[in-house]
Amino acid sequence: MYEIDPDRLDLAREFRDKPFGRHSGELQRVINRMRAGSNAGRLVLVTLERHKRWGLGRMGAQPGDPIAPVPGYEFTSYEEAEWAVFKLRWQALTGRELALD
Amino acid sequence: MLEILGYGDRHSLRPGDRLQVKVSCEAGAPRFHAEVVRMICGDDSPAGPGYKDQPIASPANGGYPARKQPLDTGSAVLVPASPLFDRLQSFTLTALVWPTTPGRKPQTLLARWSEPARAGFRLGLDATGALALDIGDGKGGFAAIKADRPMRERAWYRVTARFDAGTGLVRLSQQPLAHLARDDSGSEVEAILRIRPQAPADTPFTMAAHVTGRRGAKVLLGGHYNGKIEAPRLAARVLQDGEIETLRAAIPPALAKDVAAAWDFSRETPTTRVVDLSANRLDGETVNLPTRAMKGAAWNGEAMRWMDKPEHYGAIHFHDDDLYDAGWETDFEVPITADMRSGVYAVKLSCGERYEQLAFVTFFVLPPKGKTTAPVAFLAANATYMAYANSHHGWDDVLAEICYGALLEFGPTERTLNARRELGVSTYDVHTDGSGSCHSSRLRPILNTRPRYSLWNFGADLHIIDWLEGTGQAYDVITDEMLHQEGLSLLQNYRCVVTGTHPEYHSLAQMRAVEAYLAQGGRLIYTGGNGFYWRIAWHPTLPGVIEMRRAENGTRTWIAEPGEYHLSFTGELSGLWRNNGIPPQQLVGIGFGSEGFDESSWYRRQPGSFDPRVSFIFEGIGKDETIGDFGAVGGGAAGLELDIVDPRQGTPPHALVLACSELHSNVYVITPEELISTYPGIDGIEDPKVRADMVFFETPNGGAVFSTGSIAWAGSLGHNRYNNNVARITGNVLKRFIDPTPL
Numbered sequence: 001m002y003e004i005d006p007d008r009l010d011l012a013r014e015f016r017d018k019p020f021g022r023h024s025g026e027l028q029r030v031i032n033r034m035r036a037g038s039n040a041g042r043l044v045l046v047t048l049e050r051h052k053r054w055g056l057g058r059m060g061a062q063p064g065d066p067i068a069p070v071p072g073y074e075f076t077s078y079e080e081a082e083w084a085v086f087k088l089r090w091q092a093l094t095g096r097e098l099a100l101d
Numbered sequence: 102m103l104e105i106l107g108y109g110d111r112h113s114l115r116p117g118d119r120l121q122v123k124v125s126c127e128a129g130a131p132r133f134h135a136e137v138v139r140m141i142c143g144d145d146s147p148a149g150p151g152y153k154d155q156p157i158a159s160p161a162n163g164g165y166p167a168r169k170q171p172l173d174t175g176s177a178v179l180v181p182a183s184p185l186f187d188r189l190q191s192f193t194l195t196a197l198v199w200p201t202t203p204g205r206k207p208q209t210l211l212a213r214w215s216e217p218a219r220a221g222f223r224l225g226l227d228a229t230g231a232l233a234l235d236i237g238d239g240k241g242g243f244a245a246i247k248a249d250r251p252m253r254e255r256a257w258y259r260v261t262a263r264f265d266a267g268t269g270l271v272r273l274s275q276q277p278l279a280h281l282a283r284d285d286s287g288s289e290v291e292a293i294l295r296i297r298p299q300a301p302a303d304t305p306f307t308m309a310a311h312v313t314g315r316r317g318a319k320v321l322l323g324g325h326y327n328g329k330i331e332a333p334r335l336a337a338r339v340l341q342d343g344e345i346e347t348l349r350a351a352i353p354p355a356l357a358k359d360v361a362a363a364w365d366f367s368r369e370t371p372t373t374r375v376v377d378l379s380a381n382r383l384d385g386e387t388v389n390l391p392t393r394a395m396k397g398a399a400w401n402g403e404a405m406r407w408m409d410k411p412e413h414y415g416a417i418h419f420h421d422d423d424l425y426d427a428g429w430e431t432d433f434e435v436p437i438t439a440d441m442r443s444g445v446y447a448v449k450l451s452c453g454e455r456y457e458q459l460a461f462v463t464f465f466v467l468p469p470k471g472k473t474t475a476p477v478a479f480l481a482a483n484a485t486y487m488a489y490a491n492s493h494h495g496w497d498d499v500l501a502e503i504c505y506g507a508l509l510e511f512g513p514t515e516r517t518l519n520a521r522r523e524l525g526v527s528t529y530d531v532h533t534d535g536s537g538s539c540h541s542s543r544l545r546p547i548l549n550t551r552p553r554y555s556l557w558n559f560g561a562d563l564h565i566i567d568w569l570e571g572t573g574q575a576y577d578v579i580t581d582e583m584l585h586q587e588g589l590s591l592l593q594n595y596r597c598v599v600t601g602t603h604p605e606y607h608s609l610a611q612m613r614a615v616e617a618y619l620a621q622g623g624r625l626i627y628t629g630g631n632g633f634y635w636r637i638a639w640h641p642t643l644p645g646v647i648e649m650r651r652a653e654n655g656t657r658t659w660i661a662e663p664g665e666y667h668l669s670f671t672g673e674l675s676g677l678w679r680n681n682g683i684p685p686q687q688l689v690g691i692g693f694g695s696e697g698f699d700e701s702s703w704y705r706r707q708p709g710s711f712d713p714r715v716s717f718i719f720e721g722i723g724k725d726e727t728i729g730d731f732g733a734v735g736g737g738a739a740g741l742e743l744d745i746v747d748p749r750q751g752t753p754p755h756a757l758v759l760a761c762s763e764l765h766s767n768v769y770v771i772t773p774e775e776l777i778s779t780y781p782g783i784d785g786i787e788d789p790k791v792r793a794d795m796v797f798f799e800t801p802n803g804g805a806v807f808s809t810g811s812i813a814w815a816g817s818l819g820h821n822r823y824n825n826n827v828a829r830i831t832g833n834v835l836k837r838f839i840d841p842t843p844l
Contacts, residue, residue: 020506021700021766022786028767035503042502047512050456051146057511063497063533064522067511081508 002033006094012086013100019082034089039063043085048074054081103517104128105452105460106524106546108427109435112483112645113580115467118437122448122462123429125546126167130452133167137435140445140463142567142819143552143560149733150567150819152553154447161435167452170430172545174523175325176391176423177310178364178375180383182303185361186213190266190297192361193336194224195345197278197398198260199329199416201534203230203252208421209324210260211333212311213300216323219243221300223311224262225324226252231288232275234262242296248275248288255328256286257398263339269294278398306362306383308333308375309391309419319428322388325421327534331397332415335361350412352378367411370394371641371670375417390425390646392418392539394669396662405664408672420532424525425646426544435464443468443577445481445566447552457513461551463559468577470587475575476596476839479565483543484581484606484637486559487647490547491518492527494658506699506768514548524548528649529658537659539669542646556734561815562601564733565628568818568828569599574835585610585639592618597838602629602812603742606637606649609673612683619688622802624838628831630793630812631693631742633685636678638670652676654774656696677774679750687751689808690796691744697769697785701740701813702762703730704795709757715797717837718759718807721829728760729827734816738762738827743769743793744810756798762811765791797834803843807834 011027023031039059046057046067054075057067075081090098110121126133141153156162194211202208207228214223220239227233230251237243252258257278264271272291277284304312305320308330313323334348336359347353352360362383368376370393375385387393394407397415404410435448448462465481468474495501496509496519511519518524525545526538550559569576577595584591585608592598592614604627607615612633619625637649651657652666653676661675668675678685685692705727710719722728729738739762746752765785775790776783785791793810800806809831817827837844 022764023767025767025786031506032503037499039497039499043508044496045508045510046516047510050512054510059496059509063493064519066520067516078507085508 002029004030004033004090004093006096009100012090012098015086016083016100019079019086033093034086043070043088045081052076056084102127102457102520103460103513103548104130104458105133105450106548107448107450107460107462108429108544108546109448109462109464110544111464112543113465113467113583114437116437116439116441116469120435120437120464121431122161122433122435123170124165124167124432124450125170125429126452127169130167132164133450133452134164135433136162136449138447138449140447140552140563140566141570143554143563144556144733145553146556146733149556150564153567157441157446159435161433161448165432171316172424172427172523173321174389174424174525175310175322175421176387176389176419177322177325178308178385178387179320180306180362180375180385182305183383185381185383186300186306187302189337189361191264191338193261193263193334193338193340193345194222195259195261196333197257197331199255199257199398200226200230200252200326201255201328201536203254204228207324208326209307209309209311210326210330211308213304213306214311215301215304216311216313218301220298221304222264222298224260225326232260232273234271234273236294236296236298238296238299239301244294244296246271246273246290246292248273248290250286250288253277253286261345265339266297306335306385308385326419327421327532329395329416329418331366332364334363337361365415366393366417367415370407370414373643387417389423390540391420391423392669394665394667396664400664402664406667406672407669418536420534420536422522422526422533424523424545425540425542425643427546437466441466443474445563445578463550465578465580467579467583471590473577473594475577477574477576477835478579478592478595478598479569479576480584480598480600480604481562481578481580482558482601482604484608484611484647485603486550487541487543488528488606488635488637488649489549489558490527490541490543491524491549492529493518494527494529497530498658504698504768506697506766514554518548531659537651537661539648539650540646544645556816558601558603561603561734561812564815564818565599565601568815568823568831571819571823572832581607581611582639584614588614589617592623593621595623596841597624597626597835599626599835600629600632602815604629604632605634606647607633607678608637608639612678612688615688616683619800619804619806620802622800622804622843624804624844625689625806626831626834626838627689627806627808628814630744630810631696632744633678633683633688634693636673636675636681638668638673640670650675653680656693656772679774684750685744686747689806690752690756690798691746691794691808691810692750693772694743694745694775695769695771695785695791696742697766698741699735699766699768701732701735701737702765703737704728704739704760704762704793706760707758710759712757715757715759718797718830718833720833722826726826728830729814729817731820731825732813732817732827733819734813738814738817739793739811740813742812743791744808745790745792745794746796752796753798756796758794758796760795762793799844805838805844807838
C-alpha cells in the first residue's frame, strides 16, 4: 500500500494548481490512494444549485444509503471542491494537517 | 429528489403515430403541465451553447390532474390459479436453488400464498437464510417451520417441503449439492401441524415471490427472492427422496399421476413462458424479465451455449430489482402530426418551477416510412441510451471516482436514482445481489435520457443536433431501434448518416444494415468514440427491451459468468463486436482504445491529412493548426473515450489517419481487450496508444467513412457559435458527403 509522505508539500501544491489533467507520477499515486477503496464514507459533492454551488456529503455504507451532508462546506467551483477534499483526505491519511504558504 | 417522473410507450414515432405519456407526481402536486418541444440543445452548462428548445403547438400541451403511479419491481413467475392447486391435500414441493442474498431478508421461493389472507403455503428463506415453510388456513390458523441453519450464498441446494395432510407431518430439507468438507449447511427438520393450507381459489402459484394483493386485475407480489431456481416440482403426495431425484429432468411414468407440475425453465428460453412438463400444463409467465439461459446445478463446462445443452441451463436468476414494464396508466397522448418534422422531441413535464419539478419524456420523430425529408440522417443511439438507462454505476462502483478523476457529484437525479432502486437498473449496474444486469427497458421512467442533465449520450448527442440546426443543415432523425427493425431500407436513401457521440450498442441487424449501407456507396460520419462496441439483442416480441452479456473482455462494470455469454433472447454470443466478426475498426476504421474522464485534449494533423484525397476535409484549416483545443466537454475535442486504428482488427489498408490527439492525462488508461497481460505504463502519459485517431476511407461504390474517435468531439462543435475548426472539419466532410459525386 502506498503511503503518502506528509512532507511532500510540493505534491499538494501541484494538485492545488491543477486538480484535473496530467499530473506527475508521484502526485498520481497520492491521488490514487485518496480515491481508492470502499465507498463507505466517501466524500462526494452534493449539488446545491446546478452549475453554481456545491456542498459536501458522505456516502453511506451500502448502495442506496442517503448521502449524509458534511456541514460547513460550500463551493462555487469544482477546483475549489477538489482542493478542499484533498486537504481533508491528506489529513485523514497522514495524520497531519495540510497547510501551505 | 425529483418530484415528477414520466415515460412514453415508444422512443421512435412517425407522423400519424400517437405517443402515450405516463406521468407520476411523487410529492403530492395536484396538477402538472405538459408542453411538447423540439429539442435543439440540452447543454445548460456555462461552457456550452445553452439550453435550446422550440415549443410545438400540440393538443397535448396543457394542464393535467396529477397522481402518483406505482412501481412494482422484482421478477417472479406467475402460474394462474387452477382447481388443481385447490385439490392439493398432501404435497411435495421441491426445487434446486442457488440463493444470492440468504440472510438479507425473508424471501419466497415457491408459493401458493395470499399474504392478505395469510393463507396457503410458502416455501422460502427466512431472515437468516434458512429454508422456511409457512402454512396458513385463511381462518387465523398459521404455522411456520424452519431449517435450523442458513444456506450458503451462491451454492446449489436441493430444497424440499413435504406435507402429509393425513398426519399433519411436515418435513423440510435443505441439502447442499456439493460435497464439501466441513460443510454443515444441510438441514432436515420436521413437525406435526394441526392446520391445513388453504389459499383463496384465485391465488396463483408463484415462484421467487408471493401474492401480496391486487391492483385491479394486476396481481401484486412481494417477498422477492434473489438467486437462481431450477426445476421446481409440485406433487400431490409425499414423495420419497429417490422419487424426487427421478424428477430432476423429466417425469417418470410411474409418477405421472402424482406430479401436479414440473416446470422446465430450459424450454422456450427466449420467451416469458414457463413450461410445465406435466399433463396438467400448468404453464406460467415470467414477470419483469428475470434472467434466463442461466447455468443450472448440472453445468460443468461441457457446453458454453445454452442451446447446445439446455439441460445444463435450466435455471432462472431472479432479482428483486428487475423491472421490465412499469405499466403506468396513460395520462395523455401526443399526436405526431405531419408538421412535426423529423427530429428529437421531448414532452416537458412540470409540477413547479424548480429543477426537481421538471421532467422530460424524450422521443424521436422519424420521417414517414420509406421516405426521407433531408439528405442527412442523424442516427439517435437509443440502444445506448437504453443500455445506460437509470445507471447507478457512476457512484455504486468503487472505481468510479478514480476512473473519472474527479469527485462524484450527487444532484437531484443521482440522489433519486440512488434512493429509488425500484426504478430499475441499467446494463452497467449490478443487481442488489451483485450479479450483472443483462436487461434494460425503456418502459419505465428513465431519468438520465433527458436534456439539462449530463453531457453524456443523449445530452451530448444534442450538441450535434444543435450544430445541424445552427448551421441550417436539413436532417432527419432515425433510431437504433428502427434500424434494427427495418434494416438497410432505413438508411439507403440518405446521402449521409451521422452517428451520435457514443453509438456503443448494436444488434446484428443494426451492424449488417450499416455494413450494407456503406457497401452500396453510403457515407457515414462517426462523430464519437467507443462505437460499435457491444453486441446486444432486442427482444424478438417484447417491445422496448435489450439484452447484453458482458462477456470475455472489454471495459466492463461487471463480468458475465463463464458459460453465460450467450443471449437468452436470441442465442447469439454477446460481448464485444470485436469478438463477433465485425470489429469496429472494420466498419468505421477505428475501435475503442482508452478512456479517461478528467480533461479532454486536442488533435494534431498527421501526414494523411495532406493527401489530396482528403483536401476537402481540411479546407480552411492551417497546416500546423491545433484542432479542438476548446469545447464544452472537458475543454477539448479529444476526450472521454478514444478510438484508434488497428489494421489487424480490420482498419482498411487505404484508410488515412488524418489527425491524432495527444497529451492525455494519467486518468486515461488502455482498455483491457488491448492488453495481453498487466503491466505498468498504460496511461495517457506513458502509452502512445492512449489517443484518438481521426480517419477517412472510401467504401465501394463511391461511399466513405469519416471517424473522429472521440466522444468529446461534438462538445466542441458549438464553440464560438460554430466558428471553429472542429465545426469546420465536420462541416467540410458533411458537405462533401452530401454531394452524390462518388468519393
